[in-house]
Amino acid sequence: MLKKLTQKTKIALAASLLSLSFTSVADVDFGISPPQINAQTYILMDYHSGAVLATLNPDQRQYPASLTKMMTSYVVGDAIKQGKISSTDTVTIGESSWGKNFPGSSQMFLNLNQQVSVSDLNRGIIVVSGNDACVAIAEHVAGSTDKFIEMMNQYAEQFGLKNTHFTTPHGLDDPNQYSSARDMAIIGAHLIRDLPEEYKIYAEKDFTFNKIKQPNRNGLLWDKTINVDGIKTGHTDQAGYNLVASAINNSEMRLISVVMGVATYKGREVESKKLLQWGFNNFESIKTLQADKAIEEKSVYYGDENKVAVGVLQDGFITIPKGRQTDLKVRVEYDGKGLEAPLVKGQNVGKVIYQLDGKDIATVNLQVMKDVGEAGIFGRAWDWLILTIKSLF
Structure with a gap:
């Protein structure tokens, strides 16, 4: 028994x-007004305590666009951590993951029958947001994109995500694919906590593949006034401009911000920075136990x-x-x-x-x-x- x-x-x-770690009473109002944030939905969360400091429609379902790749990255990173795959594995690029299948969208420009390491594909996903890399890695990890998507949704269930469902590994718009600001903040926290080696890649500012150098689209990585080390951008016509950002201050307080449905490319950085700076200026994180x-x-x-x-x-x-x-x-x-x-x-x-x-x-x-x-x-x-x-x- x-x-x-x-x-x-x-x-x-x-x-x-x-x-x-998410044991704090959710969405406590401390009476400190957040700044005006121009986004359809947003959230600001303390990474260590899980305390939610500011929100607007945090559980509203949105097109996640390339924020989806955070979960793709988590599945890959966890597979590496568990020894199911290795970062040195070689993947042969097939028809489904060939770069020509993704015209006009972000990619790492994979060539048909090319031999590519898991390490390079992972950077192609995280740093340059390659849709082609997502398909290639999904097939390597799970045997097919459908099985990989099942894994993504299983992790979403384990994380307790209430407003997230994936139908692709890359995030191109699909009516049945959605997430929320709150759920994306939780995925970000899991990346940081569970997969620190995987998370380090999110701070890399560029990636060169096939002699093509591409920058990380998270412009806050270059901002010297705030110590941002991740996480992910996303954009489609239906989603607008999205950004999940995380920063740490001198007292080791870490915040995670999510803005979704912002009108402009630069605006998502401006709004994220406003949230993060407001959080650092007004709150402190205390280790009590x-x-x-x-x-x-x-x-x-x-x-x-x-x-x-x-x-x-x-x-x-x-x-x-x-x-x-x-x-x-x-x-x-x-x-x-x-x-x-x-x-x-x-x-x-x-x-x-x-x-x-x-x-x-x-x-x-x-x-x-x-x-x-x-x-x-x-x-x-x-x-x-x-x-x-x-x-x-």
């Missing part, structure tokens, strides 16, 4: 860890141990207006009346709640720091007796 229950819990934990450091020990009933350490497996962060740290109030709440075995390391058993001006603004989940198995029959009987007596009083 313990083995089965533990395995189920571990599966659930694996899924929850995908969004572990340290990974693997227990905050207390809690009694365990029906277990082969009487106590278990409780804390967080990943650093816990919250985001607050600048200068308000001393005004924070904190309380701890546990699930149920007590902890009962079996428990699995990483299992959520309570939360730390942060309050500002009488309003809950953020929570961080508390987890047990190790497994606790079930006690024997006599130990369980003794704990049952203790709990029964306690309930009487």
Whole structure:
């Protein structure tokens, strides 16, 4: 019984860890007005805490255009991380991924029957937004574009994306392909957190292939007044101009902005920069709990141990207006009346709640720091007796 229950819990934990850092109360209004942003939809999110600082129609479904390639890149990067493919693999360019199939759209200019490394194709996707590279890599990873798209949508489901569905690996407009500003911010956060080696490529300013040098279309990479290191641009006639950007400041606070449906090429950079600078000027990110450091020990009933350490497996962060740290109030709440075995390391058993001006603004989940198995029959009987007596009083 313990083995089965533990395995189920571990599966659930694996899924929850995908969004572990997004524990803050969503869309808290701190009363600080954001700048006027000229976009159909936008969002500004703190990467570490997941706190949403500013939005306009964040869940509105939009054509994602080449922002789609962020998920394509994630699938590729995760396949490399898991050893399913290698960046040194050689891919033969077939009819479906030949550059001539994508006239008038962004490409890395692949030639028919050309031998290209996965590493080059990946840069063709990330840096120069090559639609041809997306098809080539999709076929290499999954055997076909259809199977690759299934993988993209499986990751979208794992990430908990509510307004995203992919029908292509490149993002050219399709009526059944859509995403939202919020969902794109979450994809960006996963890229940064889960695939740091993959994410480094997003900061590269140009890529040369077939003796053709092309720049990264994210112009904020060249802006010395803000430390942007990604992420992705997108544009089609129906989508307008899109940009997912991420920047970090001197205090290691990282923000992710998404603007979608902007009217001009340059406008998406202007609007993104306004959001990012406003966020850095008005907010700070605070590490409140340290990974693997227990905050207390809690009694365990029906277990082969009487106590278990409780804390967080990943650093816990919250985001607050600048200068308000001393005004924070904190309380701890546990699930149920007590902890009962079996428990699995990483299992959520309570939360730390942060309050500002009488309003809950953020929570961080508390987890047990190790497994606790079930006690024997006599130990369980003794704990049952203790709990029964306690309930009487």
